[in-house]
Amino acid sequence: MIDEAGRQRALDAMGVLDTPPDERVDRVTRLAQELFHVPMVSVTLMDHDRQWRKSHIGLSDEAPREGAFCDMTIRQRETFVVEDASSDALFSTNPFVVGDPHLRFYAGHPLQAPGGEQVGTLCILDVEPRALDDHQRGLLRDLALWVQGELARDRELDEASLLQRALLPRETPVVEGYTLAATAVPAGKILGDIYDWYRHGDSLRVTLADVMGKGAGPAIIASGVRASLRTAPERPIAAAIADVDRLLEHDIGDTSTFVTAVHVDLDIPTGRLSFIDAGHSLAFVLRADDEWVPLRSTGLPLGMGLGEERVASSAELRPGDAFVCCSDGLLDVLDPADPFAHVRSVLRDLGPQGAVDEAARLARGTHAPDDVTVVVVKRE
């Protein structure tokens, strides 16, 4: 007997029911059809009294659960095969055999939730009788395990993505005399960039960091960078960067990754900017008269472990000027002929919030290959 209530809970917790098609699962379905030369393939989940199909070829999205071959499959651990249903004692009078789609052949392998509950199947079906040899059974099992991994991964990524959203600033600090706007759009589900900003007395701290690579690994590092820089705001920015540099060297020093970052302290009354650029090179002041001033320094990326001494440089943010900082993903969605002119005209026409909204729109619309993060601080 199976624990139907526990099975249903596990399926619900996977959060996959009634979600849109997923190319990563569809890919396996297509491959199964190619490998087995069958007219019908399905990734079926057993939801209450219905079969819901996450991916399917030659079938519909849903079917009743009653009498379903897949309902037999989830009651066992092994591949379930019916070679010719019309001569099978159990299935010869089955509605799916007698009526539409007139099934003869069925082979399904159970799919498990992360906790081992049998929530569905990967199955192949035919209207002609067929046999499945041991090698083919092994193949079907491998494909089922692949689908199972994709369904679980999806859930993990969604959770990571939610958690990560929570680490981005929820509110924009109110800073008299300045307009602030920022956006961050991941290339996949998870962002390898991070930005942060907060007030500390008369100053505004702004951070933008880009971890090499994309996905979950960089995201974990990015949240560590944010946490480290946010701790002890009374530290001068050079000390904060030196601390995170040491931390990263300790944590990721023996891997091949690194982090580029810009860390800025803006003195609100005077507009004086202190900044450290750690190999990022994408921070600028756009002057009121349209001149671009790069906030460049020669600092290495973080986590290199080469004993880099961090020194802050400074610049002025005068009335009408805007501090603009982005990750290199933005370059992929700007006008390649003149990216600076593109940013300048968008900022002038739409203002800081409109400009970052436009960057987010471009990033989503073009399916940008890299994360896109932009921060703008304009002095009025």
Place this chain on the structure above:
Amino acid sequence: MQLDVTHESDYAVISPVGRLTATGAPQLRATVDEVISGGMPRIVVDLAATEFVDSSGLGALIGGLKSARLAGGDLRIAATPDAVRKVLKLTNLDRVLRDHPTPASAFDGD
């Protein structure tokens, strides 16, 4: 990507042929580590036949540089394509990952 390794008297040359990306980066790292543990921490990565280097490839070069320096040697690059040189310059990594015209000139004079 294919990796060719040649040993000179006082340095080794590693030549990635093709695209140095996330697929080939671990292979480069492993090869650098092999050469170092074989007793040769002076390494030139010859990029003459490398079509393209992405951020993972860059990471592998940096990782190799760190290993080489830890072992008392260095990792230098030769015949760097313009696009890669641009990225190195932007990230200031050109300060530590020095480019030389040819593998033979990389350890010239030291």
